[in-house]
Amino acid sequence: xxxxxxxxxxxxxxxxxxxxxxxxxxxxxxxxxxxxxxxxxxxxxxxxxxxxxxxxxxxxxxxxxxxxxxxxxxxxxxxxxxxxxxxxxxxxxxxxxxxxxxxxxxxxxxxxxxxxxxxxxxxxxxxxxxxxxxxxxxxxxxxxxxxxxxxxxxxxxxxxxxxxxxxxxxxxxxxxxxxxxxxxxxxxxxxxxxxxxxxxxxxxxxxxxxxxxxxxxxxxxxxxxxxxxxxxxxxxxxxxxxxxxxxxxxxxxxxxxxxxxxxxxxxxxxxxxxxxxxxxxxxxxxxxxxxxxxxxxxxxxxxxxxxxxxxxxxxxxxxxxxxxxxxxxxxxxxx
Amino acid sequence: xxxxxxxxxxxxxxxxxxxxxxxxxxxxxxxxxxxxxxxxxxxxxxxxxxxxxxxxxxxxxxxxxxxxxxxxxxxxxxxxxxxxxxxxxxxxxxxxxxxxxxxxxxxxxxxxxxxxxxxxxxxxxxxxxxxxxxxxxxxxxxxxxxxxxxxxxxxxxxxxxxxxxxxxxxxxxxxxxxxxxxxxxxxxxxxxxxxxxxxxxxxxxxxxxxxxxxxxxxxxxxxxxxxxxxxxxxxxxxxxxxxxxxxx
Numbered sequence: 229x230x231x232x233x234x235x236x237x238x239x240x241x242x243x244x245x246x247x248x249x250x251x252x253x254x255x256x257x258x259x260x261x262x263x264x265x266x267x268x269x270x271x272x273x274x275x276x277x278x279x280x281x282x283x284x285x286x287x288x289x290x291x292x293x294x295x296x297x298x299x300x301x302x303x304x305x306x307x308x309x310x311x312x313x314x315x316x317x318x319x320x321x322x323x324x325x326x327x328x329x330x331x332x333x334x335x336x337x338x339x340x341x342x343x344x345x346x347x348x349x350x351x352x353x354x355x356x357x358x359x360x361x362x363x364x365x366x367x368x369x370x371x372x373x374x375x376x377x378x379x380x381x382x383x384x385x386x387x388x389x390x391x392x393x394x395x396x397x398x399x400x401x402x403x404x405x406x407x408x409x410x411x412x413x414x415x416x417x418x419x420x421x422x423x424x425x426x427x428x429x430x431x432x433x434x435x436x437x438x439x440x441x442x443x444x445x446x447x448x449x450x451x452x453x454x455x456x457x458x459x460x461x462x463x464x465x466x467x468x469x470x471x472x473x474x475x476x477x478x479x480x481x482x483x484x485x486x487x488x489x490x491x492x493x494x495x496x497x498x499x500x501x502x503x504x505x506x507x508x509x510x511x512x513x514x515x516x517x518x519x520x521x522x523x524x525x526x527x528x529x530x531x532x533x534x535x536x537x538x539x540x541x542x543x544x545x546x547x548x549x550x551x552x553x554x555x556x557x558x559x560x561x562x563x
Numbered sequence: 564x565x566x567x568x569x570x571x572x573x574x575x576x577x578x579x580x581x582x583x584x585x586x587x588x589x590x591x592x593x594x595x596x597x598x599x600x601x602x603x604x605x606x607x608x609x610x611x612x613x614x615x616x617x618x619x620x621x622x623x624x625x626x627x628x629x630x631x632x633x634x635x636x637x638x639x640x641x642x643x644x645x646x647x648x649x650x651x652x653x654x655x656x657x658x659x660x661x662x663x664x665x666x667x668x669x670x671x672x673x674x675x676x677x678x679x680x681x682x683x684x685x686x687x688x689x690x691x692x693x694x695x696x697x698x699x700x701x702x703x704x705x706x707x708x709x710x711x712x713x714x715x716x717x718x719x720x721x722x723x724x725x726x727x728x729x730x731x732x733x734x735x736x737x738x739x740x741x742x743x744x745x746x747x748x749x750x751x752x753x754x755x756x757x758x759x760x761x762x763x764x765x766x767x768x769x770x771x772x773x774x775x776x777x778x779x780x781x782x783x784x785x786x787x788x789x790x791x792x793x794x795x796x797x798x799x800x801x802x803x804x805x806x807x808x809x810x811x
Contacts, residue, residue: 310729388710396704405808427681428680428681428683429678429679430670430672430679433659433663433667433681434668436656436658436659437659437667440656440657440658441654441655441656443654444654444655444656444664444667445656445667447638447640447650447654448654448667448668448669449639449669450667486688506658507656507658507659
C-alpha cells in the first residue's frame with residue numbers, strides 16, 4: 229500500500245472507533261426503511277422499539293460497568309425476575325404504590341450487594357462463579373416466594389413507568405396519536421446520570437483504572453474491593469429498575485421474566501465496543517449496542533424472519549463485532 | 564553527619580520466619596543526593612526499600628525522617644512524609660491517559676452543589692506543568708499510557724511519584740526494561756530531580772546507571788552493609804567486586 233494512503237487509513241481509525249457504531253445504526257435504519265417503508269419508521273414502531281429496549285438497556289448498563297472492571301455479572305436476568313416478583317407480592321399484599329415502586333430497585337440493590345460482597349470478601353476466584361451461583365439462587369427464591377405462578381395486575385402509578393405515554397397534543401394537535409413513552413425518558417435520564425458518574429467523578433475514573441490495572445489502582449491507594457462492591461451493587465440496582473419498567477410494561481410478574489436476558493445484556497455491551505478484558509468502553513457505546521440489538525430484532529420481526537434465524541444472526545453479529553475490533557487493534561499497533 | 568539529612572535507617576533488621584533478609588543495616592540520605600544501592604539477587608535491596616516505604620515493618624531498628632523517629636504502618640504513611648516509590652512493574656493503568664495516571668487516587672475535583680466532579684481542565688493543566696518541570700516530552704497529556712514506549716512509561720511513573728512535592732523518591736531498577744536509547748532519558752530525569760532538590764535512592768544492576776547519576780554508592784551483601792563510598796572515590800571494578808562479596 230502507498231504510504232500516504234496508509235496514513236490516511238490509519239488517521240481514519242480513531243474516527244471509526246468513536247463513531248463507527250453510530251454509522252452502523254444509521255445504515256441499519258436506512259436498510260430497514262427501504263425494506264419496510266410504511267412500517268419501520270412509523271411513530272408506533274419506533275416507540276415500540278424504545279419500549280422494548282428500555283428494560284433491557286438497564287441490564288446492559290449495569291453489566292457494562294461490571295465488564296469495565298474486567299468482571300462479569302450473569303445474575304442480572306434473575307435479579308430482574310426476583311425484583312419483579314417482590315414487587316408483585318408487595319402489590320398483592322396491598323402496600324401503597326410508592327412502597328411497591330421502591331421494592332424492585334431495593335431488591336436489586338441488595339442482590340447486587342450480595343454479589344459484590346461474595347466476590348470481594350469471600351475471595352471467589354472469578355465473578356463468573358459467584359454470579360453463576362446467584363443466577364440460580366435469585367431465580368429459585370423468586371419462584372419460592374411466588375409459588376412459581378404469574379402474579380398480575382398492578383396499580384396505575386406502577387404501570388405508568390413501563391407503559392406510560394406522554395401525549396404530544398401540543399405539537400401534533402388535539403387528539404393526535406403521537407406520544408413519547410415514559411420509559412424512554414427514564415432510560416435517557418438514567419444513561420445520562422451514569423455517563424456523568426463514569427466520566428466525571430473520581431469513583432468512575434477508578435472503575436476504569438481497576439479494569440486497566442488493579443495493581444496500579446491499589447498502589448494509588450484506591451480501595452479496590454470497596455469500588456467493586458459499589459459496581460456490583462449498582463448493577464443489581466439497575467436490574468431492579470429494569471424489573472420496575474418490565475412490571476409496568478407487562479402488568480404481570482411471571483416465572484420466566486428476564487430468562488437469558490443477562491446474555492442479551494452482555495451481547496449489547498460487547499457489540500457496543502466494550503472490551504471483555506476491562507478498562508474499555510463507553511456509555512454511548514452501550515446505548516448503541518442496545519439499539520442495534522433492538523432494531524435488529526424489530527426489523528427481523530417485521531419481515532417475518534423466524535426467531536431461529538434471529539438467533540443465528542445475533543450470534544454472528546457478536547462474533548463479527550469482536551472480530552472487527554481485533555482487526556482494528558492489529559492495525560493500530562502495527563503503526 | 565551533615566545537617567541535610569532527610570532519611571536515615573539505623574540497625575534495621577528484617578526476619579521472615581527463620582530467614583534473615585536484613586541484619587543491622589544502616590542507611591542515610593541527604594537532601595538532593597542520589598544514592599545508589601547495589602547487591603546481588605537476594606542481598607536485601609528490595610526488602611530494604613520496602614521497609615523504607617512502609618510496606619514492611621522492620622523487625623528491629625528504627626527509621627528517621629528529617630531526623631525524627633517515625634513508625635510506618637503503610638505506604639500511605641511514608642507518602643505523607645514525602646517519600647514515594649516507583650515500582651518495578653510501574654503500577655500504571657495502560658487504558659488511562661498520562662494525566663489520569665499521574666493523579667490517580669488524588670484527582671483534582673471541583674464542587675458543584677453537594678457533588679464533587681473531576682476537574683478535567685485543572686488536571687490537564689497541572690499535568691502539563693509538571694511534565695514541563697521535569698522536561699518530559701510526550702505528544703499530549705491526553706495520550707494513553709499503553710501507547711507510550713517503555714522509557715516514556717518510566718518517565719510517567721516518575722512523574723506520578725513526584726507530582727505531590729515528594730522529597731524522597733525510591734526507584735527499583737528504573738532502567739531494567741528499557742531500550743538502550745531510552746535509558747539516557749530516564750537517567751537525565753533522575754539528574755533533573757536532583758537539581759530540583761529531590762533525594763533519590765536508585766537500585767540498579769547497571770554500573771552505567773550508578774556511575775552516571777549517583778553521588779554515593781552502597782553495597783549490600785547477604786542482608787548486611789558490605790561497603791560504601793562516595794562515587795568519586797571508587798571504580799566500576801571495585802563496585803562489581805562488592806556485589807560479588809569481594810573487598811580488597
